[in-house]
Amino acid sequence: MSITLGSTTGDDLTQWADVTRDNASLRRFLHGLPGVDQVGAEARAAALGTRSIKTTAKAWAIDAAISMVDLTTLEGSDTSGKVRSMCVRAMYPDPTDAAVPPVAAVCVYPDLVATAVAALRGSSVQIASVATAFPSGRAALATKLVDVGEAVSAGATEIDMVIDRGAFLAGRYLDVYDEIVAVKAASGTAHLKVILETGELVTLDAVRRASWLSLLAGGDFIKTSTGKITPAATPPFALVMLQAVRDFAARTGQLRGVKLAGGVRTSKDAIRYLVMVNEIAGERWLTPDLFRFGASALLNDLLLQRHKLTTGAYDGADYIALD
């Protein structure tokens, strides 16, 4: 399956030009969004978690989830060998069963993009790279843009950037916006995922505002977290971000994606999130073009559950490749 993210140029967002004219306008717009009631949002997220997905629905959901995984390694100890090994798993998650789809992408640091490009040549698996001084985002804009440029020129087809949470929390929304616009430009044809780092924004109101800000600035995806901060992806955060892309599509006609990263480890969690995508954003979002899981351990559990469904028995963990 070839993956093409919904294309956005930002050009057709001229109707929003006065919203992003200056910081005061942007602030008025973001603070004018309807509030999020924390208790109600948590209750809704929990209620969706009680859907019972069995048999054929479960089989569909597991394969869909596998095809939406951004298989990720973002450690200081990463090496070419580690990345090459992961790329093989990305292309052939289960070598014993050709019906298992490849994952959507691998996600690595910029210096390992070239390794991934070589390892994935000829496959449909995309190469995502974190950039912009990931994970803290604390560097000069010029440095961040160099980071992005290097990843893109090495062959990254997707860029996962982090927003400047310090600026966001201080109310300097236009600085955050301008930075995303600049990174988008530096990304060229690569698709841009904007990491909000929900665990540092904390409130659902802040996550809703950051989501809209990122979408207005041209992010193709909004992404929960770096995976380096706890809590990362949680159901209430996912709920609010899915509502944001749904509402953004209703107002602009543009489909943008959501990526949940960090904390999604089990098939059960993944299926609950697919239910949420289905019932909050809508079934149009149930595609790797518009929904991703950034994860490392999740793939193994999906494969274990897939075996269980087909054979009726659980395999031991040793029947699944470690990495």
Added chain:
Amino acid sequence: MPTFEYAPAPESRDTARLKPSYGIFVDGKFVDGHGAAVKTINPASEEPLAEIAEASAEDVDIAVKAARRAYDRTWSRMPGAERAKYLFRIARAIQERGRELAVLESLDNGKPIKESRDVDIPLAAAHFFYYAGWADKLSYAGFGPDPQPIGVAGQVIPWNFPLLMAAWKIAPALATGNTVVLKPAETTPLTAITLADIIADCDLPPGVVNILPGGPSVGQAIVDHPGVDKIAFTGSTGVGKMIQKSVATSGKRVSLELGGKAANIIYDDAPIDQAVEGIVNGIFFNQGHVCCAGSRLLVQESVYDDVIAALHDRLATLRLGDPLDKNTDIGAINSAAQLARIQELAASGDAEGATRWSPECPLPNKGFWFPPTIFTGVSQANRIAREEIFGPVLSVLSFRTPQEAVDKANNTPYGLSAGVWTEKGSLILWTANRLRAGVVWANTFNRFDPASPFGGYKESGFGREGGRHGLESYLAY
């Protein structure tokens, strides 16, 4: 990629351990009632579930005498701490048999299993736990240093929350030292009889609780019986008025929890997504068979279009069908009679010029079903804005100012509940202070807790159930 079709995920019907026939529970024993043998049916399929040997007026007399004996000889004299042990035991037994009770409730009532499993049964257990805690602390409840029980309580409950209403009635009565003669609704006797089974298993002294399924004549016999000291009724305002007349001059104490036509007020600064959930929960929870349902939606005109659009989208995701399927959101209407009433009132909405809307929603061929329905363009004068529909039908009105919202909300003979949605705390308090309703929910709806009192203003009844206030109806002080 194909779409995400949820495969059927039904809870097993066997879990309900249905018996072919059930009797009545009098003086600690299960016996066949002297009334008619009546079949109770599954409203989702119209299939008979079991036969009930209903009670007669004669059985009521036997039960009241048994309750009196139990009151005089044991229950009213028992120390509160001892009564509490029984109540705790019942609460635990409800939890242990929770799955059975949930399936049974969904079979007999038609409500979705996710509601009976996650709301009805856990709350029923919670009420017993809560009032068990009060049983030995009545001297500190604010009703004088030594409040006393009243005697035999006659209790008549509705079909919308069969087990939960039984718990609301029985738990505070027992905690305060009263004994009980309870009549469940004619269409939904099964969980109440199973509760009798639990009570028998818990070795409650004979006669403390008597459960007598039957029709209106049994209810009338309980209300009229001279040996009954207190009447507690939940049901329609019409029947409530009849009860009031029957007991006038009898000296019996009465508490009535009757109908409602609650306003759910959405201010323009409301958290819209959560408000939409609250609207859905307010009127489509339990198919709208809820006396405190938020059946009148009052939306501030500046956000009217946004709210209605969001509501349409949300309704399109509701799943109507088999009540035992764990993914069902909307179950069956409880009876043919109730369905006819809903249809008649909805037709009056059409006739009086309101605009009806329902999501695309195929209805099963058998059973009693009504799709989730919204009427817009409703006037305060329309029948669907004034009469209790007791079904999944929402009437939408608009307002311009907070005062107008309050005026419209209060412009009803009912006054059971109301909802207020705004991010502004001061507006919540301003509004709540002016609403003539027993329960006002802020930024939520249809939330229940045993510690929170519940009851109405005006024609929604009087007396409070739940919380410390719920003790008062069962105490003399």
